Amino acid sequence: MEGLIKVFHTYSSKEGDKYKLSKAELKSLLHGELGDFLAASKDPMVVEKIMSDLDENRDGEVDFQEFVVLVAALTVACNEFFVESMKN
Known part of the structure; x- marks a missing residue:
């Protein structure tokens, strides 16, 4: 957790509200x-889609x-x- x-x-x-991720900060975090997750995605809009999905209050x-x-979603x-891998 820590x-x-x-x-x-x-x-x-890094910028703005220190308790929230801006789009640039989210992109930097991702x-x-x-990095491997983003590299595997061929969608150039993946960060924008993640931001849209996460920003529940639309601020x-x-x-x-x-x-x-x-x-939680990644977990x-x-x-x-891993469950599928163990089945095979």
């Missing part, structure tokens, strides 16, 4: 922490509560991948 909180605040404190930024949705996807 690691997730530190990662969020490392990126969120490239810095999930143009992602707060920690909204960020946790990304963490579920990884679990599904």
Whole structure:
């Protein structure tokens, strides 16, 4: 948990509201922490789509509560991948 909180605040404190991720900060976080995930995506709009999906209150930024949705979704996807891998 501490690691997730530190990662969020490392990126969120770079510009504007230090408790929210701007689109640029989110993009930086995704490239810095999930670069392989982004590289695997062939969609040039992937960051914009992630931002849109996470920004529940439509304020143009992602707060920690909204960020946790990304963490949960990635955790579920990884679990599904490993479950399928173990079946084969």
